[in-house]
Amino acid sequence: MIYIDPPLWPAHGTFFSHLISDTSLEELHSFAAAAGIPRRAFDRDHYDVPRKRHADLVAAGATPVDGATLVRALIAGGLRIPARERAASLVHPLRRRWDSLVPEAADLGAELLNRWGEPHRHYHDRRHLLQVLEALHRLGCTDRPVLLAAWFHDAVYDGVPGEDEEASAVLAEELLPSAGVPAAEAAETARLVRLTASHDPAPGDEPGKLLCDADLAVLGRTPPDYDRYAADIRREYSRLDDAVFPEGRRRVLESLLTRGNGLYRTRRGEELWGSAARANLTRELAALSEGSAPAGTGCGSGAGRG
Structure with missing residues (x-):
């Protein structure tokens, strides 16, 4: 069944409702397409729809419910995105990882987390950072420059391939030495960040292979x-x-x-x-x-x- 909650969420000069299915994403996408809702309005487990569409979506078959009922329906259908998949909930677990990697550099960790939380990011956000760090763990990586490169590899993200990676590498070169990271480690971190523009490490570049594989996991x-x-x-x-x-x-x-x-x-x-x-x-x-x-x-x- 398709559900819609009241338009209570402010953005872009109006208010938005959430449109969900408690059955499948396929049902949700089919309903949205028939109603003329663009796929870019889909946000992982729901569509964001403006207030002006609420009445006609109800007329098309969406069941109007309050917000709490809508969330319960998502959970019951197994379609609710868990907290670890939501960027806003990851600040504290990521902060603990940073503090263990670079002790006494709390300010730099906070800056990086702020960067990874920028509102224009929808994939290259804190979820992606955590996923790369977890992928490196699964690959058995304990090399600090590789882990630092994971933190910096999309620290600058404007959606411009090549330029983003270069700007992120430069940021590592500028900020890591002042955080007490030795020059050689900072340089290696920046080198690895630049590799993520192509994901094409040399045959003998084991650190590069680890980072690129984790980034593509x-x-x-x-x-x-x-x-x-x-x-x-x-x-x-x-x-x-x-x-x-x-x-x-x-x-x-x-x-x-x-x-x-x-x-x-x-x-x-x-x-x-x-x-x-x-x-x-x-x-x-x-x-x-x-x-x-x-x-x-x-x-x-x-x-x-x-």
Whole structure:
């Protein structure tokens, strides 16, 4: 069943309602498409719809409920996004990780967390930072420059491939020495950050392989998680219309699938995420070729950067 709560959430000079399904995302996307709601309005487990649409969505079949009932319906349907997947709830767990990595550098940790929490980020936010750190743990990484590079690799994010990575590397070079990090470690951190522009480390670059594999680990998540990632990337590229975006996304997917040295460069990364990542990428490419997209992605999933 489709539910909608009252338009109580202020933004962009109006108020917004949440539109959800307690059955499946497929049902939700089908209802939204029939009602003319763009996919860019999808936010992981709901659509944000402006007040002016509330009455006609109810007329189209959405059941009006209060906010608490809507949340309970999401939970009962198994579609509620858990707290660890919501960027705002991750400040404290990430802060503990930073404090153990660079003791006595609390101010720098706070600055980085503020950067990762900027409102224009929909995928490259604190959730992504935590996912990369957790992926490095699964890869057995304890190398501090690699972990620092995870913190800095999208510290500057304006949606400009190449320029963002360079600006993030420069930021590491500027801020780490004053936080007590030795010059050699700061330089290695910046070098690794720059690698995330291409995700193409040299054959003998083991730290680079670890960081790049962790950054691309999202590609190997379950299909629903991959589709949410894809939808989040699409929101970050909302400035591109639906006539332009799919072609760029298609090029990114094809380049990932045809990389000469493989998608993941560590053996463990390939074991953990390789098969699922190729299946996800192939599925999205097929959907793009058909003029549709996997559930939740709209017309593709964006620039494909980690």
